[in-house]
Amino acid sequence: xxxxxxxxxxxxxxxxxxxxxxxxxxxxxxxxxxxxxxxxxxxxxxxxxxxxxxxxxxxxxxxxxxxxxxxxxxxxxxxxxxxxxxxxxxxxxxxxxxxxxxxxxxxxxxxxxxxxxxxxxxxxxxxxxxxxxxxxxxxxxxxxxxxxxxxxxxxxxxxxxxxxxxxxxxxxxxxxxxxxxxxxxxxxxxxxxxxxxxxxxxxxxxxxxxxxxxxxxxxxxxxxxxxxxxxxxxxxxxxxxxxxxxxxxxxxxxxxxxxxxxxxxxxxxxxxxxxxxxxxxxxxxxxxxxxxxxxxxxxxxxxxxxxxxxxxxxxxxxxxxxxxxxxxxxxxxxxxxxxxxxxxxxxxxxxxxxxxxxxxxxxxxxxxxxxxxxxxxxxxxxxxxxxxxxxxxxxxxxxxxxxxxxxxx
Numbered sequence: 001x002x003x004x005x006x007x008x009x010x011x012x013x014x015x016x017x018x019x020x021x022x023x024x025x026x027x028x029x030x031x032x033x034x035x036x037x038x039x040x041x042x043x044x045x046x047x048x049x050x051x052x053x054x055x056x057x058x059x060x061x062x063x064x065x066x067x068x069x070x071x072x073x074x075x076x077x078x079x080x081x082x083x084x085x086x087x088x089x090x091x092x093x094x095x096x097x098x099x100x101x102x103x104x105x106x107x108x109x110x111x112x113x114x115x116x117x118x119x120x121x122x123x124x125x126x127x128x129x130x131x132x133x134x135x136x137x138x139x140x141x142x143x144x145x146x147x148x149x150x151x152x153x154x155x156x157x158x159x160x161x162x163x164x165x166x167x168x169x170x171x172x173x174x175x176x177x178x179x180x181x182x183x184x185x186x187x188x189x190x191x192x193x194x195x196x197x198x199x200x201x202x203x204x205x206x207x208x209x210x211x212x213x214x215x216x217x218x219x220x221x222x223x224x225x226x227x228x229x230x231x232x233x234x235x236x237x238x239x240x241x242x243x244x245x246x247x248x249x250x251x252x253x254x255x256x257x258x259x260x261x262x263x264x265x266x267x268x269x270x271x272x273x274x275x276x277x278x279x280x281x282x283x284x285x286x287x288x289x290x291x292x293x294x295x296x297x298x299x300x301x302x303x304x305x306x307x308x309x310x311x312x313x314x315x316x317x318x319x320x321x322x323x324x325x326x327x328x329x330x331x332x333x334x335x336x337x338x339x340x341x342x343x344x345x346x347x348x349x350x351x352x353x354x355x356x357x358x359x360x361x362x363x364x365x366x367x368x369x370x371x372x373x374x375x376x377x378x379x380x381x382x383x384x385x386x387x388x389x390x391x392x393x394x395x396x397x398x399x400x401x402x403x404x405x406x407x408x409x
Contacts (some may be wrong), residue, residue: 051321080351108162115170116361150181157230159286178374192195192289225253233259253380267328321352337386
């Protein structure tokens with residue numbers, strides 16, 4: 001990583017993020033000494049990222065947005081009222097700046113109260129499958145008694161540190177029922193106990209297993225897709241890259257819900273939207289737990305946006321939230337997919353926050369996003385409608401279109 005920081009091909013903004021992460025890595029030795037209780041701490045940010053709020057335009061860099069007094073209030077005013085109500089409840093009952101992995105995982109569980117009631121589904125089964133470093137637990141959702149069903153392999157979000165099969169159970173029951181396909185949810189290894197590349201290698205291994213054993217679970221390997229939200233969206237994008245680079249398995253589609261695609265945190269939305277669910281400080285801490293000092297932030301299996309080529313990847317649906325710092329990197333990834341000749345639809349949900357799809361019991365936009373993903377998958381699988389997405393849809397105008405915006409890439 002030092003060579004990447006000192007090279008001449010990277011912007012000062014990217015260098016600032018790398019330096020902040022480097023300070024995290026250097027602090028990890030001291031951190032372990034403080035963890036005598038046996039709980040592994042989430043490393044706090046040790047270096048200022050103030051350059052990310054700089055009003056000075058850096059030639060050749062992404063546009064910067066100056067930080068001005070009152071900016072947080074304006075962001076709050078732009079939040080959807082239902083999203084704001086959820087945030088008010090979270091703020092009143094959850095540790096917003098956890099210092100240990102255990103605290104972060106407990107905080108993430110607080111989102112379950114907004115998921116709504118879990119739907120009945122024909123069958124749910126947990127299995128153990130072989131992985132690169134031991135057994136991987138998967139949960140198989142079957143919507144109806146049938147063979148030869150399409151299969152979606154899904155990777156949960158949680159910043160590579162939190163989340164599990166249970167945090168996404170309500171979401172995936174609903175998605176399986178609406179899609180009519182089997183969903184295989186993957187319990188990949190989490191940081192900080194298991195750093196990169198543990199998560200993507202588990203995700204890829206699980207996808208290969210599903211392709212090889214689809215018939216055992218009532219599925220059809222020729223009708224296979226991947227999907228995920230947040231860090232899980234990153235893993236879905238990475239698995240699609242791995243499947244192309246490693247000659248399989250063949251994928252029919254990818255569903256990327258507010259995905260992490262750029263670990264350099266150099267997109268404008270990281271300055272425009274610091275929170276409310278995901279903050280700059282939290283992301284640096286999460287990356288510090290996921291990566292090591294020798295990892296390259298522009299490795300495409302860490303940051304898919306930096307892949308040299310996105311050609312020959314499966315069609316994609318990319319869902320983003322307006323008030324999410326991951327917004328721009330998700331939309332930029334969709335744009336690069338389209339430029340590479342990949343069929344893609346990108347939808348932005350105005351007023352929405354990171355994690356809103358997990359809040360479908362309290363936020364209407366979450367339900368809409370689930371329905372949108374289900375519709376795209378139904379159309380994408382062989383034998384379904386011919387077109388899964390329109391890459392040239394116009395940008396709607398006016399407040400009546402506030403529910404969602406299909407972006408013209």
